[in-house]
Amino acid sequence: MAEPAIVIIGAGPAGVRAAQALADAGIRPIVIDEGRRSGGQIYRRQPDGFTRSHATLYGTEAERARALHTCFDGLEGRVDYRPETLVWHISDGQVWTLGPDGHQSIPYDALILCTGATDRLMPVRGWHRAGTYSLGGSQIALKAQACAIGSQVVFLGSGPLLYLVAAQYVKAGAHVAAVLDTAPFAARIPALPKLLAQPAALWNGVLLTRTIKRAGVPILHGVTPLDITGGEEGSGAPDGAGVDTGPAARDGRSSSRAGTVDTGAVSGVTVRTADGGERHFACDAIAMGHHLRPETQLADLARCAFAFDPAVRQWLPVRDPDGRASVPGVYLAGDGARILGARSAEASGRLAALAALTDLGFPVASVDLASLRRDVATYVRFASGLAQAFPWPVEQAAALPDDAIVCRCESITAGELRATVTDTGAQEANRAKAFSRVGMGRCQGRYCGLAAAEVIAAAAAIPVERVGRLRSAAPVKPISAGSAGKAGA
Amino acid sequence: MTAPILASATPAPALSAQSLSAPSLSDVLIIGGGIMGSAAAFFLRQRGLSVTLLESDLVGRQASGTNFGNVRRQGRPLYQLPLANRAMAIWRNTPALLGTDVEYLQRGHMRVCYRDRPDTAASMEAYAADAARFDLDLEMLSGNALRARFPFLGPEVLAASLSAQDGHANPRLAGPAFARAAQRRGAIIHENCRAIHAGKSGDDFTVTAADGREFRAPTLLITAGAWAKQFVEGFGETVPLTSRGPNMCVTEPLPYAIGPSVGVATPETLESVYFRQVARGNLVIGGSLQNQTFPDAYRVYVKPDNTLGQWQQMQRLIPAVARLNIIRTWSGIESYLPDSQPVMGPSGSVSGLFYAFGFSGAGFQVGPGVGETMAELIATGRTDIDLSHYAIGRFADVR
Numbered sequence: 097m098a099e100p101a102i103v104i105i106g107a108g109p110a111g112v113r114a115a116q117a118l119a120d121a122g123i124r125p126i127v128i129d130e131g132r133r134s135g136g137q138i139y140r141r142q143p144d145g146f147t148r149s150h151a152t153l154y155g156t157e158a159e160r161a162r163a164l165h166t167c168f169d170g171l172e173g174r175v176d177y178r179p180e181t182l183v184w185h186i187s188d189g190q191v192w193t194l195g196p197d198g199h200q201s202i203p204y205d206a207l208i209l210c211t212g213a214t215d216r217l218m219p220v221r222g223w224h225r226a227g228t229y230s231l232g233g234s235q236i237a238l239k240a241q242a243c244a245i246g247s248q249v250v251f252l253g254s255g256p257l258l259y260l261v262a263a264q265y266v267k268a269g270a271h272v273a274a275v276l277d278t279a280p281f282a283a284r285i286p287a288l289p290k291l292l293a294q295p296a297a298l299w300n301g302v303l304l305t306r307t308i309k310r311a312g313v314p315i316l317h318g319v320t321p322l323d324i325t326g327g328e329e330g331s332g333a334p335d336g337a338g339v340d341t342g343p344a345a346r347d348g349r350s351s352s353r354a355g356t357v358d359t360g361a362v363s364g365v366t367v368r369t370a371d372g373g374e375r376h377f378a379c380d381a382i383a384m385g386h387h388l389r390p391e392t393q394l395a396d397l398a399r400c401a402f403a404f405d406p407a408v409r410q411w412l413p414v415r416d417p418d419g420r421a422s423v424p425g426v427y428l429a430g431d432g433a434r435i436l437g438a439r440s441a442e443a444s445g446r447l448a449a450l451a452a453l454t455d456l457g458f459p460v461a462s463v464d465l466a467s468l469r470r471d472v473a474t475y476v477r478f479a480s481g482l483a484q485a486f487p488w489p490v491e492q493a494a495a496l497p498d499d500a501i502v503c504r505c506e507s508i509t510a511g512e513l514r515a516t517v518t519d520t521g522a523q524e525a526n527r528a529k530a531f532s533r534v535g536m537g538r539c540q541g542r543y544c545g546l547a548a549a550e551v552i553a554a555a556a557a558i559p560v561e562r563v564g565r566l567r568s569a570a571p572v573k574p575i576s577a578g579s580a581g582k583a584g585a
Numbered sequence: 586m587t588a589p590i591l592a593s594a595t596p597a598p599a600l601s602a603q604s605l606s607a608p609s610l611s612d613v614l615i616i617g618g619g620i621m622g623s624a625a626a627f628f629l630r631q632r633g634l635s636v637t638l639l640e641s642d643l644v645g646r647q648a649s650g651t652n653f654g655n656v657r658r659q660g661r662p663l664y665q666l667p668l669a670n671r672a673m674a675i676w677r678n679t680p681a682l683l684g685t686d687v688e689y690l691q692r693g694h695m696r697v698c699y700r701d702r703p704d705t706a707a708s709m710e711a712y713a714a715d716a717a718r719f720d721l722d723l724e725m726l727s728g729n730a731l732r733a734r735f736p737f738l739g740p741e742v743l744a745a746s747l748s749a750q751d752g753h754a755n756p757r758l759a760g761p762a763f764a765r766a767a768q769r770r771g772a773i774i775h776e777n778c779r780a781i782h783a784g785k786s787g788d789d790f791t792v793t794a795a796d797g798r799e800f801r802a803p804t805l806l807i808t809a810g811a812w813a814k815q816f817v818e819g820f821g822e823t824v825p826l827t828s829r830g831p832n833m834c835v836t837e838p839l840p841y842a843i844g845p846s847v848g849v850a851t852p853e854t855l856e857s858v859y860f861r862q863v864a865r866g867n868l869v870i871g872g873s874l875q876n877q878t879f880p881d882a883y884r885v886y887v888k889p890d891n892t893l894g895q896w897q898q899m900q901r902l903i904p905a906v907a908r909l910n911i912i913r914t915w916s917g918i919e920s921y922l923p924d925s926q927p928v929m930g931p932s933g934s935v936s937g938l939f940y941a942f943g944f945s946g947a948g949f950q951v952g953p954g955v956g957e958t959m960a961e962l963i964a965t966g967r968t969d970i971d972l973s974h975y976a977i978g979r980f981a982d983v984r
Contacts, residue, residue: 184889185889185892187887187888199893520761531758537912540913569914575911577906578907580892583901
């Protein structure tokens, strides 16, 4: 029997551990990763010539980061590693890649998707302003480039990443103006029994808060974001947004684009505090986010079935406890399947690889499987505690002012989206997108889709699961037409 | 998905013994809510007939919603130009007629040919001479004059035929806008209502939906695109209808600069790419090889090698596209007939039965004209539009 072709997409914690399990079984998997080096986002490595220690870069997770890096580096020669390569489509049993050597299609017998996560974002009026970043982006600026996103940074949102990145900024010597958590402190108490499934992680959270407080940074719980304020109108217009020189603008038919969106850079943020007052924090950069969302487009293109998970109010690819998707030969691991964190990703990555090996007829120790399943189960319990302690503030979507932008790529406001729902009856995500352009821009709804669904659900007075989810379309990320090469070449 | 998708859609009657024993009655029943059926419903209401339209999915979501959006008369058979002209008059009036903007831009349509196919330039010139008789004014351009006006064209482009009065519109908006306007004028529109059987007994047609609802009318219009064949065959007629999925994509937005929709005239499908710039600034790109469809599942998957082939061909037409990012690809389910012409007109064997489907990738522009013509034909029994080329009977001997 020829060696099966197993493709792993992603070289973060899940992808690396999947690759290790396959290499140990004598198979040489193809590992495709967008990154320049392995590690994923959480254990992202700094560029050549940077000399910060693992402890500086990864804090309490330094040893895990080191172990993961060492593991993957040790697989050299035993895996077919393709860094800086984007999988932009999956079709007919092949992944379609664009890498340094151009386009390639790679057939697979088994496909392990370890595609990771990006920030889950809830719009705030003014979030289109220059100086607004996601928490993940803010962390990458620091981790990879040793840069802060501003000289005075407000952290706004909720979830463990809010405190982690704020603490990392404090430790790195950046000026943090405030940490503004939308979750009420009291929400943590009923979540405690679940959070105790990972006592070390819980303790780390306590330490992060202490680091932030000791630096004199105010931490507010239960805030409602009202406004990200900005400087002069027209200064620093973001690419594309607010500019429309097309005929619609000239005909005066385009109301929301030309001139009416104030694109000045961030000057501060105003919130309503838990006691009902209002506070303003001056800053020149904001890091925002509400936990993470899985990057599921490739699972969708691989035609995996999805189901609505009410705990996180997201549509997630269906999988069995070992990571088998609904499509035979496709496996899902790590945060790309469900947000369970990096430690869980190492376990679920290995588990998915063992499931693939089992299905391909290789012997796999059942003891190993059982222990990995137990590991993952504790992370599931912990994650449900996090979702309870740091809830996605759906009420913010309903309360979003009409002039707040929902879709930053296309500069579409909450009011325009609501008018689409009211005027056309569009209640389904793809239908509302078709009529309003929300989610139709460069990010294809990856950053606004979840919030837009909440805005639609509130406007239509239907449960958010009835809104459905945006269908994924290739390319998963923008790629140039020129990448295809010239005809006949 | 059972939500009423049109804002004020009449809620589907609860499935009950009463609704089963008393089917909905109207003057005209339409199966298929693409731009053909939606426009027909609109113009039938304009003529005062009561209309019920059944759409198995959402109105305007299949071929009508996923096509390129060309509103071009140029390139159509000469005998089709009166229909296309009728449609053009409606397109120009859409804001007033529909009460909404369907992003119709009358900024021209241009066909170009390559240096290695000089015979295509000759046939474009001959077409221009003939088309003038049908009020289609085409300007032939080549050499410096062409490049001065359209400097983005690639060096392989030899000549062009420009129709200044043609243009393009937004397919995502147009079909549903006709349906909503029809509904405001009193048409009953049922979305997510899949017709599974149509028959005639006595004077009336009876159509049964998958959920058991029954609808009855003395006149039935089939505008079901790729899904029309089962109904045609149910009435004992033959049509060799197939379906294919267009190869579409869109770039990131860039400053608005290109007015006309531009396409390559060529006998080679691979080479036949086209693009238009929308007011938002994106280039919408279509053409080259098509995709396999799965009409039963309402799905079509874009083949990656078709996409890459299209991007290669696009660089011949407009080399600067190489530097633009593509942000999305898509397809839809279009119905095709062997001679690339639709079936449009009365059934050959059943009185009161009418067809308008199989527009073979060229239905969007004529859609409003088809709707108006079918409404005229149904309401008055006649039309000045010559429908002889589209008769269902031309396939009677095809087995």
